Amino acid sequence: MPFAFKIDPLSLLFVFLILLGAIPNLFYSQGYLSHIRRKAHYLIHYFTFIFSMIGVVTAANGLSFLLFWELMSLASWQLILTEPEEEGVIPAARFYFFMTHFGFIFLLLFFLLISDGNLESGFAQMHNIAAHFAYPTLLFFLLILGFLSKAGVVPLHVWLPYAHPAAPSPVSALMSGVMLKVAIYGMFRFMLDVLYPWPLEWGILILVLGALSSLVGVLYALSEHDIKALLANHSIENIGIILIGFGMGMIFDALGLGILSSFAFIAALFHTFNHMSFKSLLFMGAGSVLHETHTKNIEKYGGLIKSMPITALSFLLASVSISALPPTNGFLSEWMIFQSLLSSNTISDMSLKLAIPFAVFALALTGGLAIACFVKAYGINFLGLHRSANARHAKEVNSLMRLGMLTMSGVVISLMLLAPAFIHLFDKVLVADGRVGAYDAIFPFGIWNMHSVAINGGVVSPLILLISLLGVTLLLAWAYRKLEPKRRLYRTWACGYRTGVRTQYSATGFAGPIRRFFSWLYKPKEHLRKESLAGHESKFDSSSYDVHVKPLFERSLYEGTARLANWISYWVYRLAHFEQTRYAAMIFNLMILVLFSYRIFAHQFSWATFALESVVMVISIKVLIIGDKR
Amino acid sequence: MILYFVTILLLLALAPILLSFMKAVKMWLLYKRPISLLQGYRDFSKLLSKETILSREASAMSQVAPFLVLSPLLIVLFYLPPAVKGAYYVSFVDAFTITGLLALSTFFLMLLGLDSASSFGGMGSSREAFISALVEPAMVLTIFSVSMMAGDLGIGQAGVNLALHFPKEHMASYLFAAISFFILLIAENGRIPVDNPETHLELTMVHEAMILDITGLYLAIIEMAASLKFAIFASLFATLFLPFGMEYALPIALLIFTIKLFIVALAVAIIEVNTAKLRLFKVPNLLGIAIVFAFLSLITFYVLGA
Numbered sequence: 011m012p013f014a015f016k017i018d019p020l021s022l023l024f025v026f027l028i029l030l031g032a033i034p035n036l037f038y039s040q041g042y043l044s045h046i047r048r049k050a051h052y053l054i055h056y057f058t059f060i061f062s063m064i065g066v067v068t069a070a071n072g073l074s075f076l077l078f079w080e081l082m083s084l085a086s087w088q089l090i091l092t093e094p095e096e097e098g099v100i101p102a103a104r105f106y107f108f109m110t111h112f113g114f115i116f117l118l119l120f121f122l123l124i125s126d127g128n129l130e131s132g133f134a135q136m137h138n139i140a141a142h143f144a145y146p147t148l149l150f151f152l153l154i155l156g157f158l159s160k161a162g163v164v165p166l167h168v169w170l171p172y173a174h175p176a177a178p179s180p181v182s183a184l185m186s187g188v189m190l191k192v193a194i195y196g197m198f199r200f201m202l203d204v205l206y207p208w209p210l211e212w213g214i215l216i217l218v219l220g221a222l223s224s225l226v227g228v229l230y231a232l233s234e235h236d237i238k239a240l241l242a243n244h245s246i247e248n249i250g251i252i253l254i255g256f257g258m259g260m261i262f263d264a265l266g267l268g269i270l271s272s273f274a275f276i277a278a279l280f281h282t283f284n285h286m287s288f289k290s291l292l293f294m295g296a297g298s299v300l301h302e303t304h305t306k307n308i309e310k311y312g313g314l315i316k317s318m319p320i321t322a323l324s325f326l327l328a329s330v331s332i333s334a335l336p337p338t339n340g341f342l343s344e345w346m347i348f349q350s351l352l353s354s355n356t357i358s359d360m361s362l363k364l365a366i367p368f369a370v371f372a373l374a375l376t377g378g379l380a381i382a383c384f385v386k387a388y389g390i391n392f393l394g395l396h397r398s399a400n401a402r403h404a405k406e407v408n409s410l411m412r413l414g415m416l417t418m419s420g421v422v423i424s425l426m427l428l429a430p431a432f433i434h435l436f437d438k439v440l441v442a443d444g445r446v447g448a449y450d451a452i453f454p455f456g457i458w459n460m461h462s463v464a465i466n467g468g469v470v471s472p473l474i475l476l477i478s479l480l481g482v483t484l485l486l487a488w489a490y491r492k493l494e495p496k497r498r499l500y501r502t503w504a505c506g507y508r509t510g511v512r513t514q515y516s517a518t519g520f521a522g523p524i525r526r527f528f529s530w531l532y533k534p535k536e537h538l539r540k541e542s543l544a545g546h547e548s549k550f551d552s553s554s555y556d557v558h559v560k561p562l563f564e565r566s567l568y569e570g571t572a573r574l575a576n577w578i579s580y581w582v583y584r585l586a587h588f589e590q591t592r593y594a595a596m597i598f599n600l601m602i603l604v605l606f607s608y609r610i611f612a613h614q615f616s617w618a619t620f621a622l623e624s625v626v627m628v629i630s631i632k633v634l635i636i637g638d639k640r
Numbered sequence: 641m642i643l644y645f646v647t648i649l650l651l652l653a654l655a656p657i658l659l660s661f662m663k664a665v666k667m668w669l670l671y672k673r674p675i676s677l678l679q680g681y682r683d684f685s686k687l688l689s690k691e692t693i694l695s696r697e698a699s700a701m702s703q704v705a706p707f708l709v710l711s712p713l714l715i716v717l718f719y720l721p722p723a724v725k726g727a728y729y730v731s732f733v734d735a736f737t738i739t740g741l742l743a744l745s746t747f748f749l750m751l752l753g754l755d756s757a758s759s760f761g762g763m764g765s766s767r768e769a770f771i772s773a774l775v776e777p778a779m780v781l782t783i784f785s786v787s788m789m790a791g792d793l794g795i796g797q798a799g800v801n802l803a804l805h806f807p808k809e810h811m812a813s814y815l816f817a818a819i820s821f822f823i824l825l826i827a828e829n830g831r832i833p834v835d836n837p838e839t840h841l842e843l844t845m846v847h848e849a850m851i852l853d854i855t856g857l858y859l860a861i862i863e864m865a866a867s868l869k870f871a872i873f874a875s876l877f878a879t880l881f882l883p884f885g886m887e888y889a890l891p892i893a894l895l896i897f898t899i900k901l902f903i904v905a906l907a908v909a910i911i912e913v914n915t916a917k918l919r920l921f922k923v924p925n926l927l928g929i930a931i932v933f934a935f936l937s938l939i940t941f942y943v944l945g946a
Contacts, residue, residue: 313757315699335747336712336740345736348780355788360942367938370784371777371931378776381747382769389754389765395697459732468734468793475715475737482711486861490707495857496691502698502756502853509697515754515762523770527924 016070019442024067024195031188038414039180059085072121072129083110089181102176109169113159120152136204161193164223167246175238179297186245187290213260220253221372228379233559236306237296248285255347268446273463277346279436284339288328291418295325302404308517312397318406322392324415329384337475339425353464390517430457532559595634643727655871656680658905665909692856697757705752706861712741713868721799721879723897725886729796735783753850764849774927781934785817803883812946816937818881823930825873832912874904
C-alpha cells in the first residue's frame, strides 16, 4: 500500500482538536466570505487545508504523511494569497513558502533515513530502524528542524508575524490555532513512537528552545502595533510554553520518572488544546475588528466595546485565558507546566536542578509580560474613545461571525469546565501509547481538586475557584444594586483640559516603559518630528512620534545570512570575471593541493615530503594568489 | 472553623486600620499630628454616601471592573495560611492560585485605568503593567524556594509546616526568600520606593493614576481592594516568615498575629520615611534585587542545603 492511514488514540485526539478548531471556524468563515473577492479560490483551498490537516494526523506511513504535510503547506500558502493586491501579502507568502519548504527538506531527509528509503514503511518499522541507527542525534535534529520550523520556534519563527497577518482572519485562526498544533502532533508522534528512548540532552534542548521562544514571542508581541502580528507573536510564545512542558516530559522520562513525565506531557497536550481555543478566538475577534474598521493598526481602534459588545466580550474571555489568569483553562495548563518544572527538586542531577529555575524564571516573566500585552491589546482596542473615523463607524459583525466567535467561546469555556474530562482523555491517549497513567494521581479525590503528581506538590481546584469568583462578584454587584448610589454622567477629569481622542494613551505609549527597559534587545528605530513655533524647542503645533522594532533574529540571523551569501557571490563573481590570472592561479593551487594530499590517502606520508610540499604551496600561494603589495 | 472565620473577619477589619497606621507612623516621624487609626473607616463611610460620577467616555467596563478587582482579593482572604494553631485552613489551594488571583485583580484594575480615556489612567496602567510583569518571576521563584523549605506547595499546609518546624537548618535561604518577599510586598502594594500612595503628581503616581477617574462607591470598593491587598501580603509575610507564637491560647495567639501585622506595617512605614521614591526606570533594579535574592535562596538551598 503506498498510502496508509491508521486511527490510533493519538491521531484521534488530534482529529478532535482539528475539528474543535475548524467547526466554529466554518461559521465564522461563512460570515467572512462576503469580504472575500476570490470566493472559489478561497473555498477550495480552505477545505483542502482542513482535509489535509486531518490527513497528516491520520497518516500511517511516511509517504502519506509527507504528501498531506505538503498539501497542508501549499493550501495555506495559497490561502495567504487570497487577497494578493493588499500590501505585503506577496512577500509574506513568498517568505512562508520558503520557510515551510526549508522545514520540508529536513522532514524529507528524516523520513528517508528513518524508513531506509522505503517511504511506505509504518511507524513500527521506523522505530526498529531508528533503534539501530548509528547517529540518532542526527535524526533528532532533522526532526526538530522539520517540525519546529512549522511550529514557529526560535530561531525558525520569523515567518509567523508576516504570514499570519497576511492571511484572511478565519485562515489566520486556523493556521495559528490548528496548523501549528499539527507540528506539535508530529513532535508527539515521532518522539514518543519512533525515536523513543532518548538521551537527557534532547529534552534539555527542547526545554531551552521552549523557554527562549516563549520570551522572544511575548517581547516582540509587546512592541507590535499590528493586531494580527501581535497575536502571531503570541503563538510563538505559546508554542514555547507547550515545548517547555514537552521538554520537561522528555527530561523526566530520560531520568526514569515515569509519572512526572506523563504529567508534563499531559500539561503540554492540555496547553495545545487551550492555545487552539483561545488563539482561534482571538484571531476571530481581531478579524471582526479588522472587518469593521478596515485597518490592522491597533492605534486606530479604541472604544469598540460600545459598538461591538459580543466581539469585545469574547475577546476579553480569550485575553484572560491567554494571560493565564485563574480560573480559565489557560491558567490550568500553565499551572500544570509550572508544577512539572517545580517537581524538578526531586531529581538528583545537581547541574540540571540548578538550571531549571531559569526556565521557571523565563516562564514566569513570560506570564507577566503576557498580562501586560493583553491589557494593551484589549484596553487600546476596545476601551476609551474611538481613535479614528474607522473605529467610529464600526458596527457589530454579522450573525454568522458572531456565532463563530460564540461557539469558540463555548470551546474555551468547556475546556475550563470539563478540564478533568479532557485530562482524562489525554491520560488515556498517553497510556495507549505505553506511558504511565497519571489521571488517578492528578485527581485522587474526585474532580474538584487537581493535584500535582510530585510529592508535596501543589493543588488547585478550578471549579471551586470559578464558582467562588462568580459568586462573590455577583454578590458584590447585588450589594451595589441594593445600596443604589446616585449616579451622574460627566466628562473624564483631565486637569481642566478637555479629554480628547489624542489625550488617550496609545499602544506605543502603553508599551513604552517595557520597550525602554528591553531596548538593548529591541534596538528601536525612533522617529520624532515636531513643527516648532517660532524656533522654540518646547512649543510646537504638531508632532509625531513613531517607533519601529525589527526583530533581532531577522536583523542578525536572516539578514546576516543573506548578506554573507551576497558577499561570497560578489567575491566569486569578481574573481572569475575581473581577476582571471588570480582565478587561474587558485585553480592551479587547488590542483597541487590535491596532488600533494594524495600521499596521505595512499599511506605514503612522510614528514620530509610534507615539509617540502608545504614550502612549495606557501610560495605558490604567496606569489601567484596574494601577489605583490600594491 | 469558627477560628477560620474569626481570622478572616479580623483581617477584613484590620485592613483599613493597617493603612491608616502606616500613614500615622509616617506623619508622626515627620513631626506632623498623626491621623486617627480609624481614618480608613471614615473615608469609607464618606465615600458610601457620595454620589457616583461616571465618565461619559467610559464603557460598561468601568461599572463591572471594580467588582472584579475586589472579588479575587476577597477570595484570597479565605485561602490564607492559618494565623492560629489548630485553625481550619483551606488545603486545596497553592501559592500559584494566589498569585494568579492577585494578577487577575491587577488585570482588571489596569483595564479600568484605560477605560475612561484619560491620559492619567493610561499612564498608571502602563506603569503598573511594567512593574507587575517584573514582579511575577521574583514572586514565583520565592514561592518555589519557600515551598521547598516548608515541604509543601499548598500555601495553608506550608504555613502549618513552618510553624511546626521552623527551618533552622535552612536559615540562609529562608532569609534570602524573606528579603525577596518583602521587596515584593512593597512593590505589589505600591509603597515607596516603588510608588507613592499619597501623591497625585503625574510624574510619580502609578496606582492613584489608574483610579483617578473613579468616585463614590466604586472608589470605596477600589480602596477596600488596596487595603485588603496589603493585609493579604502582611498576613502572608507574618505566617510564612514569622511563624511563631501561634501555639498559645486563642486570644493571645490572635493578638500576637495582629502585632505581627502591625510590625510589618511599621517596617514598611519606616522604609517609606527613609527612602525617596525611585524613578520608574530604576524600579527594575529593586525588583532585580528581589529576583537575585530569590535565585540565591534556591541555589543556597540546593547546593549548600543551608
